[in-house]
Amino acid sequence: MTLDAVLARIDADLPAATERLFDLLRIPSISTDPAYKAECDRAADWLVADLASFGIAAEKRPTPGHPMVVGHVDGDGPHVLFYGHYDVQPVDPLNLWDRDPFDPELQDGPRGKVIRARGASDDKGQLMTFVEAARAIAAETGRMPCRITFFFEGEEESGSPSLVPFLEQNARELSADIALICDTGLFDSRTPGIVTMLRGLVGEEVTITGASKDLHSGMYGGPAMNPIRVLTRILGGLHDDEGRVTVPGFYDGVPEIDPEIAAQWRGLGFDHEAFLGEVGLRDPAGETGRSALEQIWSRPTGEINGISGGYAGDGFKTVLPSRASAKVSFRLVGQQDPHAIRDSFRDWVRAQVPADCKVDFRAHGASRASVMQTDHPAFEQARKALTAEWPGEAALIGSGGSIPVAGHFKSILGMDSMLIGFGRDDDQIHSPNEKYDLDSFHRGIRSWARILHAIA
Incomplete structure (x- = not known):
């Protein structure tokens, strides 16, 4: 034509x-x-x-x-x-x-x-x-x-x-x-x-249950295990000091980007300070040594999207909750297997739950990159x-x-x-x-x- x-x-x-x-x-x-x-x-x-x-x-x-x-x-x-x-x-x-x-x-x-x-x-x-x-x-x-x-x-x-x-x-x-x-x-x-x-996606909901009912922290605080304490300790260990996800096998199937494509990305002149500055932030918080574009486009992530448990209303209530929950998502790249990652994450959580608590999971979708x-x-x-x-x-x-x-x-x-x-x-x-x-x-x-x- x-x-x-x-x-x-x-x-x-x-x-x-x-x-x-x-x-x-x-x-x-x-x-x-x-x-x-x-x-x-x-x-x-x-x-x-x-x-x-x-x-x-x-x-x-x-x-x-x-x-x-x-x-x-x-x-x-x-x-x-x-x-x-x-x-x-x-x-x-x-x-x-x-x-x-x-x-x-x-x-x-x-x-x-x-x-x-x-x-x-x-x-x-x-x-x-x-x-x-x-x-x-x-x-x-x-x-x-x-x-x-x-x-x-x-x-x-x-x-x-x-x-x-x-x-x-x-x-x-x-x-x-x-x-x-x-x-x-x-x-x-x-x-x-x-x-x-x-990127692909794995969504997972985690619920830790301790006592059979909410407890008064003055009467039970100390000897009774607090599910929020268990959950936050586990979630606090989801990343290491260099921003990498600690779930075993998480990086299986994660490739390095092609050098030619990496050069094209550098040529885009992406300004991470301006990008983060638009939302009141400054410093990239992902993997150390990876550019912001790499972190967004070619690297996998693990994020805590929501957490609940106990009393969060107005005023104060000295409760030791029976349950605590969190919603966690993983963005996937390359050949990462969403089902293998879900299984590994669940095993990783179970290994950290004390005997006096139980853990339940609810899946929220899984798709490959x-x-x-x-x-x-x-x-x-x-x-x-x-x-x-x-x-x-x-x-x-x-x-x-x-x-x-x-x-x-x-x-x-x-x-x-x-x-x-x-x-x-x-x-x-x-x-x-x-x-x-x-x-x-x-x-x-x-x-x-x-x-x-x-x-x-």
Whole structure:
């Protein structure tokens, strides 16, 4: 295809593309609330019709929950699957919005115009960047540069209960050479990134029980074991003096990052003091000798997320509690086995519980990290294409969080994903007054056109 002509068409068509996005944003497709089931159906129907308007054979596919949208178009070269989600978060508390969250508007922002509406950034605006790129290519050239499968989900914001069964039932149809996922953000306002590693997660709840009931500390303090004392002693030993997790076998399967990727990260010029300073902190508290970016993207962690026991209300109560509980999570990288880590953590805790106490555990999910095989040529092709569009040089980066769909694509469909998004840190996703910079929308469309041109 003639890339310059496609990019020129994208520029000229931006007002119409923005209005199409506004039409989608007006649909309150809140997946977690049954009251909006019909609206989720309407959003799926809108996407089917929009894809069909420029020649994509698309269908709304039923699930036990909200429907999937699947579309196909033939082309030469590799086969890519593009994923996005059309459902959005609830808008509560409504009184904190400056306007109707489903009445989108262009407003002035610190970097130029912004699109203000629920779903503007997460994920309708991001999803439509790819759709608009495909529309411009079809209009300018009459064909796609490669074979494309469009795959839009309607339950991402409510836990994706239908996703895995749907992928398993339709694996042959949905499998491609590589997946493209637009549900992430820029590294900073000038620099795009391709997320190539996502951390996994283990969630665990620990409860220590001592006496059969709460006790008066004046009568029992001393001879009776205090579960809070037991629990805090155990949790206090979760890290050593260098910030490493002390659970046996925890670092099995943790790799060192590739030197070339490490060099790209150093070139990003990440300022950890500014990053921590925004939340009133200063010094990185993770593993000694690891940069803040390494700690967030490529190193595993163990965190205490909550602790309870005894009396914590107003005033004072000299109670010796019967029970104490804590919630602990582990972020995983590389080939760490979440189930082995859960078992090891439980054994480690049990070994430290005195005879007069008992311990119970409650699991809260377990998922492996996702690590993409970046030697696939599409990664470097996409990185160079992004660099051509944005002021800063694109990098292969990590993410401290988890995006389960990438792992499902790998385990069920056998393909890696390139996670490329154009959101910004101040987009206020999941919060009142969500927005998406018009520049992100515009450059995002141009970026996908460049990427499709490059990988084809």
